[in-house]
Amino acid sequence: MPGLLLGDVFPNFHAETTDGSIQFHDFLGDSWCVLFSHPGDFTPVCTTELGRAARLCAEFTKRGVKMVALSVDSLEDHHDWSKDILAYCSMESERSSLPYPVIADQKRELALALGMMDPDEKDKDGLPLTARCVRTSGLYPVTLQPCSQLPSAVFIIGPDKRLKLSLLYPASTGRNFDEILRVVDSLQLTATKRVATPADWQPGDSVMVPPSMSEAEASVLFPAGVFTKEVPSKRKYLRYTPQP
Structure with a gap:
C-alpha cells in the first residue's frame, strides 16, 4: 500500500480491539479521530502516554474526537x-477498562500498512518497532515525503475520513497529549474558518489572516477587525484578527 499523504482518505481497515471488532470508517462515523501506535505492551514510556490519554479522553470527546x-x-x-495503565494514572477505582479501544496487531500488518514501522528501532526478536511524526496540513502548499519513507504513529483523521495530521516521536520520548489536543483545536478551527494559527497559539488567542485574502475581503469576513504587525520589509503579511 502506498504511503499516506495529508488529505488522503484513511484506509477502512478491520481490526480486533479491547472493545470488540471495528471497521474503521464505521467506528469513525461523523467524528474526528486520534489514532496512536505503541511499540509494545508493558513499556514504560507508553504506559505514561496511554495513562495521559485516558485522563484527557473527556476533553477529546467534548471536541467530537x-x-x-x-x-x-x-x-x-x-x-x-x-x-497497569489505570493504576498508573490513579483511575483504577473509577473504571475497569480504558476509555478508548486498543487495537491488537500481533503480526504488525496494520502498522506496516499505515507506515508506522521504524527501521532503526528493533525489538528483542529483531522486528521493527512502531514509531511515533510531525507533518501537518495548512493553508499553504508543502512537499511531503510518503509515509513509507517517513514512519508515523499519531494520526488525526477528520470526519471526511481524510488524514489531517501525523506526528512522529522516537520511542524514548513521550508524546505531549496537551499539544495533540491544541492541534485538534487548531485543525477544527481552520477547517471551518479561513484563518491560520501562529506559533504557540492557544484557543482564544488571535489568529492569522492568510496572505491570499484581500484587505476588502478580510474586512467583511472579520468584522472584529484586522491588525498588521509592522516589519522592516514594510510587507503587510503578518495580519491578525481575534479568533472567530
Whole structure:
C-alpha cells in the first residue's frame, strides 16, 4: 500500500480491539479521530502516554474526537496492561477498562500498512518497532515525503475520513497529549474558518489572516477587525484578527 499523504482518505481497515471488532470508517462515523501506535505492551514510556490519554479522553470527546490506540501485542496482553495503565494514572477505582479501544496487531500488518514501522528501532526478536511524526496540513502548499519513507504513529483523521495530521516521536520520548489536543483545536478551527494559527497559539488567542485574502475581503469576513504587525520589509503579511 502506498504511503499516506495529508488529505488522503484513511484506509477502512478491520481490526480486533479491547472493545470488540471495528471497521474503521464505521467506528469513525461523523467524528474526528486520534489514532496512536505503541511499540509494545508493558513499556514504560507508553504506559505514561496511554495513562495521559485516558485522563484527557473527556476533553477529546467534548471536541467530537474519538481515540484509538494500536500496539503490536495480543488482546489478552492489552487487557492486562490496561490494569497497569489505570493504576498508573490513579483511575483504577473509577473504571475497569480504558476509555478508548486498543487495537491488537500481533503480526504488525496494520502498522506496516499505515507506515508506522521504524527501521532503526528493533525489538528483542529483531522486528521493527512502531514509531511515533510531525507533518501537518495548512493553508499553504508543502512537499511531503510518503509515509513509507517517513514512519508515523499519531494520526488525526477528520470526519471526511481524510488524514489531517501525523506526528512522529522516537520511542524514548513521550508524546505531549496537551499539544495533540491544541492541534485538534487548531485543525477544527481552520477547517471551518479561513484563518491560520501562529506559533504557540492557544484557543482564544488571535489568529492569522492568510496572505491570499484581500484587505476588502478580510474586512467583511472579520468584522472584529484586522491588525498588521509592522516589519522592516514594510510587507503587510503578518495580519491578525481575534479568533472567530
